[in-house]
Amino acid sequence: MRFRFCWDVDCPDWLLAEIATLSKLSSVKLRLLAAAVAKGCYGQPLSYDVVTKLSSDAKLAEKEAQAVVAAVRWVLESAAGAVVAAAVLDSELQQLGLPKEHAAAITKVYGDHHQQLLQHLRHTSLKAGGDVNWSSRVMGLAVGGTQKPIVRLSLQNGPSTPTTLTVTPSQLHALIQELTEARQMMESIH
Template sequence: MRFRFCWDVDCPDWLLAEIATLSKLSSVKLRLVTSTLAKSCCGAALPYEVVTKLANDAKLDESEAQAAVAAIRWVLESAAGAAVAPPVLDSELQQLGLPKEHASAITRVYSEHQAQLLIQLKNTSLQVGRNVSWSCQVVGVNVGENLKPVVQLSLQEGTPSCPSTTVNMTPAQLYALIHELTEARQVMESIH
């Protein structure tokens, strides 16, 4: 089943698994955590105490609490990026099995922060026309007694004084990335 907040594709399996974890929280706690995360998505620092308090209040272990935080953050950012209307998000979260009160709690916070989330996403994503430089090179990495090829991609946005991002991957991972980016481009072009 396709969901608008998932960019009109199936919901990721990891998110489906976290729906049960989110359901363990009270709707009030979920709204408070979602509000803190929405502010964090908009640039505010996320206090680590939020994750700890969430874990303690809902009797979750720390990894479950971190996964719940990641799920809420992903829902907020994906919904904003896909320009999903709050009633649609509410309906889709319920279709995934989130209780009505829980879906309403997330949707209410999303509705309050939707404009700021979209602005933050626009400001922090790569855009056409920005001064972006990138490089790609094949480097060798010793694996046991063998030298294995690794593709090193570097991306730098802005001036040379800005930090660059470097990603190392195997040739197979690079081919998979190219394939997935090609599919993403086709989906984006089909939307417009």
């Protein structure tokens, strides 16, 4: 089943697995935790003490508490990035099995922090504008006495440190195919 907050694809399996863990928290504690996570996405760092305090009543192990934080963060950022309405997010979280009160808690936080999350995502997303320098270089990599071709791709935006990616020819082919499909999907939306 496709979910809008998952960018119109299936919900990741790991998130489905965390729905039960999210349900262990009270809806009030989940709302407070989600608010702290939302603020951690775009501003003040998330305090480990806050996470421990809010998850202690549910007797969550440390790894479970970390998984809850990761799940809430992913839901908030994905929903904001996909520009999902709060009512849609609420409905979809319930479809995934999250109790109504818990879905409402996350949705309330999402609604309260939506603009800040969007602004943060826009600020931290990869942007192509201004002086962008792209380069590629085909090189050989010695493997077991033979030369294997690799491709080094580099992107530099202004005076920043370049971002470099090294791939094999088959990985480059797959990357080009996926980017082409992504462009076609984006063009079909607009």
